[in-house]
Amino acid sequence: MTSGGQAILEIKDLSVNYGVIAAVKQMNLHIQPGEIVALIGTNGSGKTSALRSISGLNKSIQGQIRFEGQEITKLEPHQIVERGISQVPEGRGVFPDLSVLENLKLGAYVRKDKPGVAADIQSMFELFPRLEERRKQLAGTMSGGEQQMLAIARALMARPKLLLLDEPSMGLAPLIVKEIFAAIRKVNEEGVSVLLVEQNATMALAAAHRGYVMETGSIVVEGEAAELRNNDVVKSVYLGIG
Amino acid sequence: MLIVLPLVLQQVNDYWMHIVIMIGIFSILSMSLNVIIGYAGQFALGHAAFYGIGAYSAALLMIHFQVSFWIALPAAAVIAGFFGFLLGTPVIRLRGDYLGIVTLGFGEIVRLIFVNWVDVTRGPMGLPGIPAPTVFGYTFSGKMEFYYLILALALLTFFVIHRIVHSGVGLSLLTIREDETLAQSVGIRPNKYKLLAFTVGGFFAGIAGAFWASYISFVSPDAFRYLDSVNILAMVILGGSASLPGSVLGAVILVLAPELLRYMSDYRMMLLGLAIVLMMIFKPTGFWGEKHRKYNFYGMVRKGEGK
Numbered sequence: 001m002t003s004g005g006q007a008i009l010e011i012k013d014l015s016v017n018y019g020v021i022a023a024v025k026q027m028n029l030h031i032q033p034g035e036i037v038a039l040i041g042t043n044g045s046g047k048t049s050a051l052r053s054i055s056g057l058n059k060s061i062q063g064q065i066r067f068e069g070q071e072i073t074k075l076e077p078h079q080i081v082e083r084g085i086s087q088v089p090e091g092r093g094v095f096p097d098l099s100v101l102e103n104l105k106l107g108a109y110v111r112k113d114k115p116g117v118a119a120d121i122q123s124m125f126e127l128f129p130r131l132e133e134r135r136k137q138l139a140g141t142m143s144g145g146e147q148q149m150l151a152i153a154r155a156l157m158a159r160p161k162l163l164l165l166d167e168p169s170m171g172l173a174p175l176i177v178k179e180i181f182a183a184i185r186k187v188n189e190e191g192v193s194v195l196l197v198e199q200n201a202t203m204a205l206a207a208a209h210r211g212y213v214m215e216t217g218s219i220v221v222e223g224e225a226a227e228l229r230n231n232d233v234v235k236s237v238y239l240g241i242g
Numbered sequence: 243m244l245i246v247l248p249l250v251l252q253q254v255n256d257y258w259m260h261i262v263i264m265i266g267i268f269s270i271l272s273m274s275l276n277v278i279i280g281y282a283g284q285f286a287l288g289h290a291a292f293y294g295i296g297a298y299s300a301a302l303l304m305i306h307f308q309v310s311f312w313i314a315l316p317a318a319a320v321i322a323g324f325f326g327f328l329l330g331t332p333v334i335r336l337r338g339d340y341l342g343i344v345t346l347g348f349g350e351i352v353r354l355i356f357v358n359w360v361d362v363t364r365g366p367m368g369l370p371g372i373p374a375p376t377v378f379g380y381t382f383s384g385k386m387e388f389y390y391l392i393l394a395l396a397l398l399t400f401f402v403i404h405r406i407v408h409s410g411v412g413l414s415l416l417t418i419r420e421d422e423t424l425a426q427s428v429g430i431r432p433n434k435y436k437l438l439a440f441t442v443g444g445f446f447a448g449i450a451g452a453f454w455a456s457y458i459s460f461v462s463p464d465a466f467r468y469l470d471s472v473n474i475l476a477m478v479i480l481g482g483s484a485s486l487p488g489s490v491l492g493a494v495i496l497v498l499a500p501e502l503l504r505y506m507s508d509y510r511m512m513l514l515g516l517a518i519v520l521m522m523i524f525k526p527t528g529f530w531g532e533k534h535r536k537y538n539f540y541g542m543v544r545k546g547e548g549k
Contacts, residue, residue, distance in 0.1 A: 055427055081429035089427055095420045098413075106417060110429035158429065 006069055008033045008162055008193050009054070009085075014063035016049045016217075023049040025217040027063070031162065036184070036194040038204035038225065040238055041214035047197045048090055050214070051166050054195070055087040056080045067162070082110045086160035090167050093151030096140025100131055103139050103150055107157025117157070124153040127183055145176035152183065162193045169200045181207050201238035205229050213238070244393055259385035261501055263457065266392035267450050268493035270399045272477035273486055274446035279475070280483030281407050282439035283419025284334075285342045288349025289474045291329075292444040294356060294466030296322040296451025301369045301461045302362065311375035311456050318452035319445045326444020327437060334436040337422075349471050356463035368462025372455050388457050395453060396490075399446050404486055406442065415439060416484075480521055482528025491529055 007030040016024040024046040031037045041047050052058040054065055056077040065073045072080055086107075087093075094103050104124060108117040125132035128149040134142055139150055148168055155163055165184070169177040181203055188194050198204035205211055211228045213221040221231060228234050247262065275289045300318035303309040309317070333344050356363050363369065374382040375391065382388060406412060417425040418432045425432050455461045473496060481492025499517075503510035521528075 057423060057426060076431070077426040078429040078431050081427070087427045089424060093424060093427070095417055095424065097420055098416065102413060106413065106428050106430075109414070154428070 005032065007031060007066075008035075008068060009195070010064075010066040011050070011054070012064040012066070014050065014053060014061060014065065016046070016053055016058055016061050018060075022217055024053070024061075027214075027217070027219055029212055029219065031193050031195055033161075033193055034188070034191060035210060036188050036196060036208045038201075038208035038211040039195060039197045039214060040199070040201045040204055040211060040234075042199065042237075044216075045214045046217040047214055048166055051087070051164055051195070051197050054080075055085060055164060078110065081158055081160075084159070084161035085164060086155035086158045086162070087164040088148075088151045088155045088166060088168065091170070093166075094139040094147050094154065097138060099138055100135045100142075100150055103154050104131075104157050107154035108159075110158055116159075120157055120159070124156065127156075127186065128153055145172050145180070148172060148176075148180055149183070152180070152187075156187060156192070160192060162195065163187065164195050164197075166197050167199060168196070169198060169203055177203060201234065205234075205239075247389075256385055259389060261497060263385065263388055263392050265494050265497045266389075266396045267454055267457075268474065268477060268497050269396050269490045270392075270450040270453075271447055271474045272481065272489040272493045273396075273399055273403055274443045274450070275474050276478050276483060276486065276489045277403060277407065277415075277446075278439045278443040279478055280485065280489075281412060281415040281419065282436055284436055284439060285338060286333075286345040286440070286443075287342045287468075287475065288329075288345040288347075288352070288471050289443070289447060290466040290468070290470035291349040291352035292322045292326055292447035293451045293454070293470070293474075294352055294461075294463070295325050295444075296448030297455040297461045297465070298356060298363060298369070298451075299448070300452035301372045301455040304373055304456070305369060305371065311373070311452075314456075315449060315452045318455075319448035322448025322451060323441045323445030326440040326442075326447075329444075330437045330440030334433050334440075346468065346471075349466075349468060353463050353466055353468075356466065363463075366463060368460055368464075370460045372459045372461065374459065375456055382456075388453075392453055392457075395449055399449065400486055400490070403442070403446070407484075407486075411435070411438070419484075476518060480518065480528055485528065488528050495529075 009031040011027060011029040014024055014027040015022065027050060039047050039050065049058060053061045056075055061073065063073070064071060067083055067085060072083060095106065101121070104121050105117070108120065111117060130146055131150055131153060134146065139147060142150070152165070152168065168180050168184070172180070177200070184194060184196070185207055196204050196208060205225045205228055208225045210223065211225050212219050213228070213234060221228065221233060223231070229239070271289065271293055278284050278286045296318040299321040300314040303314040303317055304311065329345070329348050333341055336344055357365050376382065407415065414430050414435050417428065417430055418435055422432050454465070477492030477496050478489055480495060481490065482488030499514055500510055503513060506513070
């Protein structure tokens with residue numbers, strides 16, 4: 001599905017090259033406001049490179065990335081955060097030697113409204129009650145699931161319009177993954193658009209509205225999440241059915 | 243205690259006064275290097291260069307332009323801070339070992355300039371006759387005056403750096419040490435804070451240098467060798483990185499130890515080396531390391547957030 005007003009994020013002909021290796025080739029992707037979009041693909045298919053291009057961490061990129069209609073391709077990472085795109089990097093997106101509270105405060109680094117920040121910390125504790133119990137604990141001493149929760153909460157502290165998640169389910173127990181995906185849906189219902197990069201296609205397509213399948217740097221299939229779940233290629237390669 | 247200390251030491255002899263003053267100088271140096279290494283996590287190896295730049299700037303200003311010590315001191319600090327900024331600009335792109343190599347090179351270049359720019363620095367002959375500070379016509383003559391001066395400067399350094407590292411700026415510095423990429427995705431500009439760390443580090447090393455010049459009344463390139471950079475680095479590591487009391491403790495230990503072990507002549511350096519190796523094995527966070535800082539930080543965070 002396309003159209004339906006202006007996209008919050010639009011990627012046109014994005015290419016990422018590391019030397020002679022093309023990690024992303026002529027990629028096109030768009031996210032409508034309020035959508036959860038899943039980007040699935042195997043290891044090394046270029047998902048993370050694409051994500052790092054959006055958040056400005058990749059410098060040598062070609063193509064165009066537009067956020068709310070404005071070009072952000074050449075902006076610095078901090079400018080992109082200020083515009084309203086927050087990223088949870090792959091692995092553990094937390095500062096291990098800082099406490100939970102310090103991590104959350106840093107998430108609000110680009111914001112100027114002090115009272116709002118304190119209120120948001122409280123709402124993060126409502127979203128992930130476990131973080132409140134551990135507010136003074138060093139992030140690095142928490143379990144993987146708790147760290148992932150903190151990473152998401154930290155990203156939300158910037159009050160993003162678009163949240164980029166890089167493999168939130170990586171290395172976590174199925175029960176925790178469920179909990180995290182429930183939180184992602186909840187955040188989305190509050191109006192935050194989400195780009196979800198995942199290898200866990202089952203979970204991602206269950207949570208997302210639409211999805212893209214990436215293979216060796218190119219988008220090979222795209223469509224509604226329900227459609228993709230029944231797509232033969234996706235079924236056999238990513239869902240392990242048939 | 244620190245205020246009465248000289249009265250006691252003076253009864254013994256000037257030698258001990260000198261040692262205590264040296265501890266003061268090296269406390270400032272190790273605290274300033276701690277900003278760069280301990281808090282910002284940038285492994286810089288040429289700290290003696292900023293110390294030297296501060297000393298030579300103050301010496302030249304006071305000898306050739308008859309500037310009073312009280313103006314030469316901040317001027318030297320600003321000049322050294324500016325060089326910290328200058329060095330920082332290219333090297334903040336480097337990480338780890340490469341940063342170490344470049345800053346090491348910078349330290350050597352600065353020393354070689356002191357040695358070879360004979361027209362200005364008189365090379366290895368050094369610059370003699372640097373005037374002592376004066377207050378309302380009274381000229382500092384004894385060690386006692388210098389002791390109180392360095393005590394005041396060290397306390398000032400401690401206070402200012404303490405305020406910096408326990409503020410939001412300090413927290414941002416720590417994020418860069420922890421994970422630069424993650425810091426970027428939070429919206430922090432690592433380069434801005436690294437530059438700040440180099441500038442602050444240079445600035446306070448410059449203060450130590452200016453004091454040294456006026457205290458000894460003579461500067462020569464010998465005081466600012468690679469070995470001195472390493473010595474300051476050892477103080478930071480031994481005392482505990484990212485800990486200001488640790489830096490002071492490191493300075494106390496590493497200034498005192500070679501003096502106390504002087505009777506062992508050459509063996510003392512071996513013993514010192516052994517002590518550092520043992521330290522690395524049994525207490526890698528230093529004598530007064532990170533743990534202390536974290537408790538401080540919890541307190542601060544709790545205060546900011548409210549319960």
